[in-house]
Amino acid sequence: MSTSREIHLASRPQGWPTADNFRLVETEVPTPGPGQIVVRNQFMSVDPYMRGRMNDVKSYVPPFQLDAPLDGGAVGEVVASEAEGIKPGDTVLHGLGWREYALLDAKAARKVDPTLAPVSAYLSVLGMTGLTAYAGLLDVAAMKADESVFVSAAAGSVGSLVGQIAKLKGASRVVGSAGSPAKVERLKALGFDAAFDYHDGLVRDSLKAAAPDGIDVYFDNVGGDHLEAAISSMNLHGRAAICGMIAQYNATEPPAAPRNLALLIGKRLTLRGFLVGDHGHLRDQFVQDMSGWLRDGKISYDETVVDGIENAPEAFLGLLRGENLGKMLVRV
Numbered sequence: 001m002s003t004s005r006e007i008h009l010a011s012r013p014q015g016w017p018t019a020d021n022f023r024l025v026e027t028e029v030p031t032p033g034p035g036q037i038v039v040r041n042q043f044m045s046v047d048p049y050m051r052g053r054m055n056d057v058k059s060y061v062p063p064f065q066l067d068a069p070l071d072g073g074a075v076g077e078v079v080a081s082e083a084e085g086i087k088p089g090d091t092v093l094h095g096l097g098w099r100e101y102a103l104l105d106a107k108a109a110r111k112v113d114p115t116l117a118p119v120s121a122y123l124s125v126l127g128m129t130g131l132t133a134y135a136g137l138l139d140v141a142a143m144k145a146d147e148s149v150f151v152s153a154a155a156g157s158v159g160s161l162v163g164q165i166a167k168l169k170g171a172s173r174v175v176g177s178a179g180s181p182a183k184v185e186r187l188k189a190l191g192f193d194a195a196f197d198y199h200d201g202l203v204r205d206s207l208k209a210a211a212p213d214g215i216d217v218y219f220d221n222v223g224g225d226h227l228e229a230a231i232s233s234m235n236l237h238g239r240a241a242i243c244g245m246i247a248q249y250n251a252t253e254p255p256a257a258p259r260n261l262a263l264l265i266g267k268r269l270t271l272r273g274f275l276v277g278d279h280g281h282l283r284d285q286f287v288q289d290m291s292g293w294l295r296d297g298k299i300s301y302d303e304t305v306v307d308g309i310e311n312a313p314e315a316f317l318g319l320l321r322g323e324n325l326g327k328m329l330v331r332v
Helices: 049-053 119-123 128-140 157-168 181-189 203-210 224-233 263-267 276-295 309-320
Strands: 003-009 022-028 036-045 074-081 091-094 101-105 148-151 173-178 194-197 215-220 234-242 270-273 303-307 327-331
Touching (some): 022 309, 036 119, 074 101, 074 119, 091 119, 119 327, 128 157, 128 215, 128 234, 128 276, 148 157, 157 173, 157 181, 181 194, 215 224, 234 263
Parallel strands (some): 148 173, 148 215, 234 270, 303 327
Antiparallel strands (some): 003 022, 036 101
């Protein structure tokens, strides 16, 4: 093909994004130069952190530029190569999603084996999502056997894996919050000891009912009232791995919670934010462990797949609305 379609950021959202903030653009498929490859993307990822990159503010990663393609995790087949070690037909993982064809330096791509797992798994359970769950729970929060764990947004791509890894590593009790009765039932099927719908009442009350003896570890994907509830329920020397705060990504006013940060002092709590990119040293061990768990049927994972690059904005908006079970992906 000589043309490729890609999604550009047409305008910066104010509060909740809308379809008008995105634009579908047709471009020419580029020709690779020395050391470069062209990839026909098969799947791309949409992730909550992308909402922050739509704002023109300084952060740990540069903001998306207006009238330019967005980017993010993608996996696809190499169709042209001018680089040693990568040939047409290879499957690679890279960071230029939101487009049908991607031109990139070969050193920015990582070859993956499509015979080990469906290629989409390299964007979910075997990719950044899985490593985020693994590193956040076991390294950042340093969960130990016989501890009690609470996971927010537990039916999402990261949270659902956190809960399962916690059980495999000997957690005494794992509790998850989710946004619908169907998601609550899915968490129970995945082995969570208890789960609740955060729409059913105050999160603080629901968590105390689900974990009457308190929690030792909190994996935070939500922030706000979930973080406040976790602080309230934490036992002495509890630890929280702060992965995301989706509750405030679209807010136009500062969050009302948490209002109980003073409890950190008496309980000697640790709240630690983290980025998965800081934990690359765990990748080999993670792949070994996760591959084994998948092979032995000890880990299950969910994917919600939307077809067509033209529907990528709607997939992203659906993610923010909580319409996904597990990882939200676009089949390009």
